[in-house]
Amino acid sequence: MSLDLALIRAQFPSLNRPAIFFDNPGGTQIARQSAERIQRYLLECNANHDGAFTTSRQSDAILEEAHAAMADFLNAARPEEIIFGNNMTTLTLHISRSLARTLKPGDEIVVTRLDHDANISPWLLVAEERGCKVTWLDFDVEDCTLKLEEFEKALERKPRIVAFGYASNAVGTINPVRKITEMAHAAGALVYVDAVQYAPHGPIDVQSLGVDFLVCSSYKFFGPHAGILYGRYELLEGLKAYKVRPAPDSLPGKFETGTQNHEGIAGVLGAVEYFEWLGKTFGGEQEQGLREGGYNGRRLELKKAMTALRAYEFELSRELLSVLGEVPGLRLYGLADPRKLDQRVPTFAFILDGRQPRPVTEALAAAGINAWDGNYYALAVTQRLEVEASGGMVRVGAVHYNTLDEVRRLGEALKKIV
């Protein structure tokens, strides 16, 4: 069953505006279910944590439900493995302090040049503080895929932490997460996966991937500005938390410092409820196979949703590739082979011959199309591709609420600019 785009777009009130949203890798529009959860939280049960009275009990019940919903979304073994925080960057800086305590001078950390800086700088800071060595894993500039043969060599030195992304926010490459995780584990390293850019595009299963930590941000998957960290229970339990004394020593509270953004967390629950609706409405085709694979309840609906939208996104990617390929003088970075769409998300970065990216995005904005330019904090990528000094790249990224017609209008606008 393919997606009914009119029905899907009706779940996103902000899509009523005339703009075409291809700025999604920087942040998606919010689903109505999520915005309503935020409003209901603030108007009906706004309260601090752990009081004896009704609104506090109701508030805590919502926070608990949000942990359970995110555990379902990531297929975590238990809700206590879900830690909420401001955003992915802050959560990573926070937990990296705890991990730093387990390292000693000379230990090695692997980071990649394909990553957003939020999964690089925290580890550089740890290395500086603890006297650790950093190995940079390079990518192939031709197709922007990680050089795994270099990774194999790096593993011979037995690194302690390997930090890498699920999907690149600049060029859209999906990394082979399970394979990298298996390789890292065989060498005795922990893996820290940045799934911020993959989360809106496909199902995530932390148990089957075997990852130790995985982070994402709900404003990239149709919810509000809130970050989510998954950590394996025994690992989180064993880590020393940077916390104040009256805060709990148990999970997840020991890492959820201070009063949380309760309404934001309620909004994350709403975003998961949106996906659940999507699964119930459009995911029928996969139902039987998934049930046989052991999925049920909300996990089943979420898996159905993410599988259905990923299938539709292949169509968007194919059209984007074709449309961008028709623009004279357009240089695309990253995987451009239509047979390899399963190795990328529909995020495309390019430059137009002889033009700085900013005037291009300004011209697109004048045509009613939102797109990003610059490095989008994927500084190592733009440096490696040698485009940093010339303003980075133009980036357009589709999600499942975008239409094929919008992609074609992007193509027309780019042709006019050229």
Ligand SMILES: Cc1ncc(COP(=O)(O)O)c(C=O)c1O
């Ligand atoms: C791949 C990736 N990682 C990390 C981040 C940072 O996320 P946050 O804004 O939640 O700190 C972003 C934001 O663009 C991103 O795209």
